[in-house]
Structure formats: C-alpha cells, structure tokens
Amino acid sequence: MADIIEIRDFHAAELDVYARLTEAQLLNRQTPENALFIAESTVVIERALDAGCIPVSILLEKKHIEKQKELIARCGAIPVYTSSLDVLEQLTGYKLTRGVLCAMHRPPRPSAEELCAVSGRIAVLENVMNPTNVGAIFRSAAALGMDAVLLTPACCDPLYRRSVRVSMGTVFQVPWAYIGSELSDWPDSGMALLRREGFKTAAMALREDALPIDSPVLGAEEKLAVVLGTEGDGLAEETIAACDYTVRIPMYHNVDSLNVAAASAVAFWELRSR
Numbered sequence: 001m002a003d004i005i006e007i008r009d010f011h012a013a014e015l016d017v018y019a020r021l022t023e024a025q026l027l028n029r030q031t032p033e034n035a036l037f038i039a040e041s042t043v044v045i046e047r048a049l050d051a052g053c054i055p056v057s058i059l060l061e062k063k064h065i066e067k068q069k070e071l072i073a074r075c076g077a078i079p080v081y082t083s084s085l086d087v088l089e090q091l092t093g094y095k096l097t098r099g100v101l102c103a104m105h106r107p108p109r110p111s112a113e114e115l116c117a118v119s120g121r122i123a124v125l126e127n128v129m130n131p132t133n134v135g136a137i138f139r140s141a142a143a144l145g146m147d148a149v150l151l152t153p154a155c156c157d158p159l160y161r162r163s164v165r166v167s168m169g170t171v172f173q174v175p176w177a178y179i180g181s182e183l184s185d186w187p188d189s190g191m192a193l194l195r196r197e198g199f200k201t202a203a204m205a206l207r208e209d210a211l212p213i214d215s216p217v218l219g220a221e222e223k224l225a226v227v228l229g230t231e232g233d234g235l236a237e238e239t240i241a242a243c244d245y246t247v248r249i250p251m252y253h254n255v256d257s258l259n260v261a262a263a264s265a266v267a268f269w270e271l272r273s274r
Contacts, residue, residue, distance in 0.1 A: 002058075002072050004065065007083040010090045014081050017103045018059050019091050023160050027106075035106040037159040039169070042071055045102045047169030049074060053104045060100040061085055068100055075102065106159060112150050112177045112190075116197035119147035120223050120273050124179065124194075124201075126186065126239055127154040127230040128260060134158055135166025136261035137228070142170035144265060145272030149176040150225075152186040187239045199225045203235050203243035204267055206257055210248035213270045218245065226267050228260055247271075 007014055017026070017036065028035040036056060039045045049055070055075040060068060062082045072080055091101075116122065123146045128134055134156045141149055149158075155178075156163060158171045179190040194201055200221045211218065218224065227243060229235030234257070240246055249258065249266050258266070 002075065002078060002080045004080050004082060006062070007081050007087065010087050014057075014079070015059070015091075017057070018101055023157065027157065027159075032106070036103050037106055037164065038161045039102045039104055040100075040161065040165050042068065042100055044164060044169035045071060045100065046074075047172045048102070048104055051107065051172035053107050053172065056103040056105060057081060058100065058102050059083075059088075061088055064099045071100070107172075110175055110177055112179045112193060113197065115148040115150065115175055115177050116194065116199065121145060121147050121268075121271065122194075122199065122225045123149045123264065123268065124190075124225050124227045125149065125151045125155050126227060126235055127152055128228065129154065129156050130231055131156045131160040131163035132166050133231060133259070133261045134160075135163040135171070137264045138163070138167040138170045138174055138176075140261070140265040140268050142167075142174045144268035146174060146226075146268050149174055150179040150190075151176065152190065153178055153180055153183050154186075187236070187242050191239075191242045194225050197223070199223045200245065201225045201227055201243040202245045202247045202271065203227045203240045204229070204249070204263060205235055205240050205246050206248050206251065207240075207246050210246040213247050213249050213267060215247075218247065218271055219274055224271060226264075226271055228264055228267070231260055 026036045039048045055078055057079045058072060058075060059081045062084060065082060123141050138149060138158060158176055164171055180186055202218060202224055227235060249263060
C-alpha cells in the first residue's frame, strides 16, 4: 500500500528530485543504476509502467489522490507525496503535467546492433539537440511505422523531461539506442554498423539532385534507415556523402525547409514498410 506523505514546504528534501535536480543529475552517469527520469501525466506514467519502468515516488495535488487511486495502486508501495496547489505551482512546468508526476528508474537500453537485427525501418537522428523535437519525432515514429530510433551521441536524451512529455510516452513504446558512445563514432562507425546489418541509408536533405520522397526505389528497400539532421543546419556533408540515397520532400511557396520534427512525420509515413 502506498505511503501518502503531505509536503507543506516547497524546499522539502522530498521535492528535490522534482524541483531541483538537473537533467544531468537525474541521468547520473557516475552510477547509472541510480539514474532516474520524471514522467508527467497519467498517460505517460502508464506507458512507462507498461514498458517495465520501475517507479520511485509520485507527486500530485491532494485533490487528485482519489482520481488517481488506480495509478497509485499500480505503482505499488512507494511514497506518494501530495501538497496544495500553491506549493506545486512553484514547480517549473507543473501546469503542463495534468496533475501527477512520477520519478522512475531509467530502464536498461538495448544496443544499436540488437535493434538493427529485428527492424526493417529505423530513424537515425544526427545531433538533434532540442528535446521538443526529439519528443515529437518519437511520437511520429510510433504512429507512422518506424521500428526503432537510433541517436548519435550528440543528440538530446529522449528521457529528458520535456522530451518524454512531448512524446506522450512513446519514448517507452519505440525502442531506441545510441549509435556509438563517442562523438567520433558518427558517421563512420555508425554507417558501417548500418551497412553490416543490411540497411540502406536515406539522407533527408533539400538537394536538387535528390530522389523525391515518393520514389518507388525507396519503398522497395527491405531495410531502410531514414537519417535526419539537426535543427537549422541539417545533416553534415560527410553524412550525406556516406548515405546510399539523398531524399527530399518537395517544397512549395518558396518555403525553404520543414522543421525536423515535421519533416520526420512526412518521411516516416512515405517511407514506411508497405
């Protein structure tokens, strides 16, 4: 049975994990077994639980305890911190959480090789650093048929709080891994891994000589990795050169490009397995 603990002071130590630990402190690279993330909203918490994530504590407004009794019961015998709205509104972004937050242990991650072995369509994110974009890309990947997401080491962590929230918990539904552990692992080592695993690579870039995204050549590939670049600059020249295809989404009305999250949705739908 959960232990309900009322918090009256915003500076109480019990709120540190929600109010004062940075993303880097939650990640806790020195002792990964103690690494945490914060899930916000009932839907996101339930998707994390479905994926096997282990809860540490819950925080919610007093008036929501009864409404959330099933979720609380599902989380087991962990502390449930509750407080009045005037205390909780001091939490950054609390109004976006739909009333409930949960600190959870970070789940173990598969390797890039393991994901490639069981996937036919993979999204590869090169240096995408904005957590909102990463979360939105995961949501599109889940909805539009990507089997997995690989991230270069410079990418934003998909379990950053904002990324988890924007993804609506799909970061727990689409398997993901880093493709390498050092910045120098991409693109050479990462591309070599994709080739070994039988993938053709499609660089999303606005070039006149690129294939249109609806080219039947792309749809015919059994294993395809869709490579998307960072905000603003797009893919590095050496990455484009290393890919098997360069692919463009046609633009109209003199629009120069789409945001990487919007481009990902178009690409995933058009390049999904048929």
